Amino acid sequence: MRDYLHHILAGRPWWMNPLMLFCAFMTFVYLPWDIFWKPVAVDQEVWFGIQFEGWAAKLTAPFHWFVYGAGYYGFRRMRSWMWPWAAVYTAQIALGMLVWNWITTGGLLGWFVGIIGATPFAGLTFLLWNARSHFQREERSLRERYGEWALVTGASAGIGEAFARALARDGVSVVLTARRRERLETLAAALEKDFQVATRIVVADLGEPGGVEAVIEQVRDLSISILVANAGAGYAGRFEKLEPERLRRMVELNCTAPMLLTRALLPGMCEQFCGAVILSGSVAGRQPLPFHGVYSATKAFDLFLGESLWAEMQGTGVDVVVLEPGRTETEFQAAAGEIPHAGESAEKVVANALQALGRQPSVVSGWGNWLLANLGPRLGPRPFALHAARDVVLRQTPQDMR
Ligand SMILES: NC(=O)c1ccc[n+]([C@@H]2O[C@H](COP(=O)([O-])OP(=O)(O)OC[C@H]3O[C@@H](n4cnc5c(N)ncnc54)[C@H](OP(=O)(O)O)[C@@H]3O)[C@@H](O)[C@H]2O)c1
Structure with a gap:
């Protein structure tokens, strides 16, 4: 229901x-x-x-x-x-x-x-x-709307993998990038077999300096008209307990990488007067999250960047949308060190993003998430929203990290 x-x-x-x-x-x-x-x-x-x-x-x-x-x-x-x-x-x-x-x-x-x-x-x-x-009904496939090749970061799991499948289903060939080669190889084989599209695998660590440049170097010969800047990670816990080096890598991965990838690929899209940029943000980008503060700040960065670009790209033929998922059932929670909790499926989140692409600057996946992301932080008193968020995140944070 x-x-x-x-x-x-x-x-x-x-x-x-x-x-x-x-x-x-x-x-x-x-x-x-x-x-x-x-x-x-x-x-x-x-x-x-x-x-x-x-x-x-x-x-x-x-x-x-x-x-x-x-x-x-x-x-x-x-x-x-x-x-x-x-x-x-x-x-x-x-x-x-x-x-x-x-x-x-x-x-x-x-x-x-x-x-x-x-x-x-x-x-x-x-x-x-x-x-x-x-x-106006959009009857054309993603390939017809935007072109032949997409680049999906974080394609080895969760939302990125679901994006790769949805794009391939619509006839788009996909560059799959992440750190785990075997995962990418398995997915590439499945996409080629199931949807008869071409694939390319690029193994790169986007949390390290030079990661973005390595990806760009390996797709230089392709005309990438869809960028899904999705790779991202969280890091849960009390701020003073978090490792500085891991925080730095998270900021590189969540903020610097999508920014530089977009900066590198956007000119080609504008030149073709055709393209799409999807940034994976989060509802955490609208609501500051105590015990997840740095992650939340990185996602606010993605939201502001993407929505600004959406407005900047009007009339250029390039559509930009920021996807803001709430809790989604992927490997994210385990990777972030959170206590597991239920959420939406990655497929549903991706369907929402693709439906919003070309229609609106950002989309919160799920109406419950929309209410949580907007009503509390925007209409309610700020301290109340922060205390409520603190209680929720604390329940998802392991005891030793509180
Ligand atoms: N799941 C949620 O509840 C949720 C909620 C809101 C927003 N989001 C956002 O949605 C996006 C996708 O998350 P997800 O839920 O699909 O998480 P996930 O299942 O953990 O997948 C993360 C993806 O990012 C890749 N990745 C992680 N670190 C990387 C690095 N240093 N370099 C390159 N690739 C890296 C991972 O691949 P490798 O490990 O193979 O590198 C994996 O493919 C993220 O931006 C996340 O912030 C997720």
Whole structure:
């Protein structure tokens, strides 16, 4: 059930979900009651700001049912005909608010109340009018959209491996990079066999100086049009207990490597007027994590870098998105020294990233994660959010590292 709800809510920008849910409520709850149970004598419908009563209301209610049913279906499936009709309908409500208040209240007060009532709907009209691209269905494969070759870092496990599979499934040939050669060889063989794509293996340590340069050197002959800068690691524990050298390597891996790889490959993409950059950030990049502070700071770096590039790349043909997973079931927790805990699957996280690519600057995987990442740290008092995060991370931190 949770997966189903997640799947439903993940298909559009967050602010459209309340509209979709409102349409669902009107379609499945309110209008059936209004049409079939509400007594004719007390029935009322408002169209274009004009109030109908009795049988006139009863007979026009099915049109409302149709409109909200179509609205629910259109948001649910993000149908292309929703543009411009969703915007036109909310504009009609805004206008209706003005007319209705003018008729019922009258005078200057009527206009004043009407303008207050119409403003939110005018705002929605503006948003929906500018949301055309969200309603356009992307039928082309990743290879058709971006090109032949992708480079995936951290491809030997978890989210990186899932990215490599998803890209290959869409016909993209993949450069697989990480430190564990055997893992990469097994994956490369599977991708070539299952999806008939080409692969190349590049073994490199991106936490060491020269790692990025070594990767770039080995793909110089390829036109890489998709970069998945995903390799990353955590390091859990009380700050003063963490080894400085391991912290340095983590910052190199999580921040310097994605930055330099992007810097190296972006010019080629801009030249081709076609490309995609996916940076693996984390919800930890939105919420400071006590006992995981350096990791959290590195992911804030990735988020800020990627979102800035998203805006910078507008009009260049290059799409940028920052993937912000919450807890995901990979080798990450063991590598970071955390006590194991449940999470989303890597495949689901990757599907969310690919769906968001070309649509939005960043995507938090999972609505629960979205709420945790946004509501607490942004709306609540800062100390409260930090104490709550501290309690959560402490439970995942081994006793000797607390
Ligand atoms: N899993 C989660 O809960 C979670 C949550 C939020 C964000 N993320 C982010 O998602 C990304 C992928 O994590 P994951 O969950 O897939 O973790 P994972 O299963 O541990 O995979 C990490 C990948 O990075 C590679 N890697 C690690 N250190 C490296 C180094 N020094 N040089 C080159 N490659 C290195 C690993 O390969 P080798 O060991 O073979 O080098 C592996 O392929 C990371 O950026 C992580 O911060 C994960």
